[in-house]
Amino acid sequence: MEMHVKDVDGVVQIALVGRLDSPGVDQVETKFTARLVPAGANGVVDLSGVEFVGSLAIRMFISVGRALARKQKKLVLYAPRPLVNQVFESVSLNTIVPVAADYAAALAAVRG
Amino acid sequence: MAREQTVLETPARFAAATPDQDARSYLVVLERGEPVAHFPIGPEPLTVGRDEGRDVILEDVQVSRLHLKVHLAAGHVMVEDLGSANGTYLDGKRLSGPAVLEEGQFLRVGRHLLKYERRSQREVERDDDLHRDLDKARNYVQALLPAPVTSGRVCTDWVYRPTTQLSGDAFSYGRIDDAHVAAYVVDVAGHGVGAAMHSVSVLNVLRQRALPGTDFRDPAQVLDSLNAMFPMDAHDGMYFTIWYGVYSLADRQLAYASAGHPPAILFAPGQPPARLRTQAPMIGALEFHYATRRVGVDPGAVLYVFSDGVYEITGPDGAAGGLEDFVALLGVAGAGIHGEAERVYRAVCARAKPGPLDDDFSLLVVRFE
Numbered sequence: 001m002e003m004h005v006k007d008v009d010g011v012v013q014i015a016l017v018g019r020l021d022s023p024g025v026d027q028v029e030t031k032f033t034a035r036l037v038p039a040g041a042n043g044v045v046d047l048s049g050v051e052f053v054g055s056l057a058i059r060m061f062i063s064v065g066r067a068l069a070r071k072q073k074k075l076v077l078y079a080p081r082p083l084v085n086q087v088f089e090s091v092s093l094n095t096i097v098p099v100a101a102d103y104a105a106a107l108a109a110v111r112g
Numbered sequence: 113m114a115r116e117q118t119v120l121e122t123p124a125r126f127a128a129a130t131p132d133q134d135a136r137s138y139l140v141v142l143e144r145g146e147p148v149a150h151f152p153i154g155p156e157p158l159t160v161g162r163d164e165g166r167d168v169i170l171e172d173v174q175v176s177r178l179h180l181k182v183h184l185a186a187g188h189v190m191v192e193d194l195g196s197a198n199g200t201y202l203d204g205k206r207l208s209g210p211a212v213l214e215e216g217q218f219l220r221v222g223r224h225l226l227k228y229e230r231r232s233q234r235e236v237e238r239d240d241d242l243h244r245d246l247d248k249a250r251n252y253v254q255a256l257l258p259a260p261v262t263s264g265r266v267c268t269d270w271v272y273r274p275t276t277q278l279s280g281d282a283f284s285y286g287r288i289d290d291a292h293v294a295a296y297v298v299d300v301a302g303h304g305v306g307a308a309m310h311s312v313s314v315l316n317v318l319r320q321r322a323l324p325g326t327d328f329r330d331p332a333q334v335l336d337s338l339n340a341m342f343p344m345d346a347h348d349g350m351y352f353t354i355w356y357g358v359y360s361l362a363d364r365q366l367a368y369a370s371a372g373h374p375p376a377i378l379f380a381p382g383q384p385p386a387r388l389r390t391q392a393p394m395i396g397a398l399e400f401h402y403a404t405r406r407v408g409v410d411p412g413a414v415l416y417v418f419s420d421g422v423y424e425i426t427g428p429d430g431a432a433g434g435l436e437d438f439v440a441l442l443g444v445a446g447a448g449i450h451g452e453a454e455r456v457y458r459a460v461c462a463r464a465k466p467g468p469l470d471d472d473f474s475l476l477v478v479r480f481e
Contacts, residue, residue, distance in 0.1 A: 020218050021470065022303065052432060053354075054471070055280075055301035056426070062397055090420070091353060091372035092393040095400070101214055 001027040002049075005035055011040045011110060017049035020057035029060050036064055040071040045104040048079040053087050065097035074098070079104035113261055115138045116282045118139040134232040137189055139168065139182055142225045143276060143463055143468060147245055153189055153228075157181040160221060173458065174222030174466065182213065182228075189213040198222055218424065223467045246305075248395050253308055256315055258284050262450060265481050266293050266359060271453040273473040280307030280352070281419045281474040282315040287450070288358065292329050293480055294355040299373065299419040301394075305473065310350045314342065328384050331356045331369035332408065335402035351396040355389070355417050359409065366415070367406045371395045374435060379443050380413040387439075412448060415478040421471030422424075422456075425464040431461065449479045 001024040004032040012035060034044045043064075049052075051080055065075040078100040080088060088099055100106040137153040139160075151168050160168040164175040170179075176196035178282050183190055190318055192210040201205045201220035213219075219226040254272070261268045268285055280300030298314050300307040318418040321328050323337035334356050344351050355376050357368035368376065372394030375387035390403050409415075423438035441459045453475045461469065 055299070055420075056392075059301045059349060059351060061345070066344075072132050081218075083434060086434065087420075087424075089391075090374055091392055095196070095393045 003028045012043045015046040019051050020053045022056055025056040037067045039074050042073050042110045043075045045077045048076055054086050061097050074110045076100055076106040076109045121448050135230040138229050138231055140227045140229050153182055155184050157183040170224050172222040258408050267479045269449045269477045271457045271475045275472050276303045276466055278305055278308035280311050280471040281472040282311040283476050288328050291362050293359045297351055297352045297417045300352040306457045329358050331367055332402040332404040335369050335371050336394050343394045351394045352396045362408050365406050366409050369404050376417040378415050380410040409480045413480045417476045419474045422471050422475055424471055428465045449477050452477045
């Protein structure tokens with residue numbers, strides 16, 4: 001599981017690559033949370049490189065999304081592959097953490 | 113002239129030496145990379161297979177009745193496939209004759225992974241104690257699952273196969289009153305002890321109907337009450353998904369609601385499968401009011417309720433399975449459903465890559481007579 005981070009105009013941009021199953025989440029969860037929550041930064045997450053998301057990945061997104069919401073900040077996911085998007089739809093993730101089609105839509109959502 | 117010598121041993125040296133002196137050879141059965149059983153290897157052959165009489169019994173249709181043997185010979189651990197149908201793989205290569213097993217090497221046998229390790233007796237005993245405790249916990253969870261119902265107006269069958277000793281999946285069913293039968297499947301995010309404890313809490317609340325002011329015949333009320341009782345923030349960040357249905361014997365209506373859970377699939381005779389779910393978030397994630405839907409149930413209809421682990425599998429080519437692949441395996445012929453859940457489980461395993469399935473497999477099958 002790979003995680004690439006950059007900071008652009010106050011928005012933390014994270015790209016995840018690989019399988020977000022239990023071992024994958026184990027590898028990135030601490031870094032993912034630490035990069036976003038303590039700083040209280042808006043975050044957009046590129047999921048185009050993610051092949052699979054399991055329940056622990058969803059839990060990670062919800063936990064970070066809620067922690068940011070308490071600081072009046074947003075976490076927006078974008079560009080999920082069709083199978084990953086199916087999982088998001090099945091758990092209605094969009095009601096808790098916004099899921100955008102692409103980077104531009106994610107930026108708009110985070111600044112909106 | 114003989115020379116006397118005094119040797120001072122430091123505690124550190126003793127500490128380092130003790131495990132090696134005590135170390136023995138073990139064949140270790142792994143599940144999801146974790147050791148679940150240790151079998152000492154000695155000069156007498158240690159047999160591995162599916163039959164009851166083997167030293168290491170692997171319940172796996174891809175394992176032959178007598179599959180392989182391991183033993184010590186001239187200071188080496190030897191492994192030999194005993195003509196198994198699907199072969200024994202040593203670090204990925206199929207064995208064609210007796211081979212030396214080096215410490216740390218893996219054997220692939222059907223869906224199972226075995227490892228050769230040298231461990232001290234104390235280490236093994238400590239691991240075994242832990243696994244005995246986990247076994248007790250697993251037995252408790254399984255004792256909560258209801259027995260299949262083989263006669264009456266509503267019959268049931270099920271399969272429950274956790275990927276680890278303890279799972280976040282749970283399910284149950286039973287009469288609410290003379291006219292209503294409830295059935296539900298719960299899936300707590302994650303695996304292991306924490307997820308299992310949470311799923312048992314939820315299961316016991318539902319079995320005891322311990323949700324104050326809740327009409328258990330109304331699925332939406334049940335989900336609303338669970339959502340209020342199990343917020344993530346108060347439960348170590350854990351959430352769960354659920355499908356909950358109530359069948360009315362009087363008017364043959366099935367009321368249902370789901371929270372972040374895959375749809376249940378209803379097969380009515382002569383009709384395409386219906387996907388029964390309500391679009392709603394998982395339990396514990398946010399304040400939400402769930403909705404109940406209803407569907408008529410024809411005599412002979414069969415309902416499949418399951419967790420996502422039944423279809424989130426990886427094929428031998430690495431391709432991910434999906435819900436539609438799973439639905440294509442469903443649909444029962446004939447009058448009974450006895451063995452239907454096991455049939456589906458085997459069909460899913462046959463489509464998955466060798467080794468344990470990626471997620472817990474819980475499938476509940478209900479037939480309405």
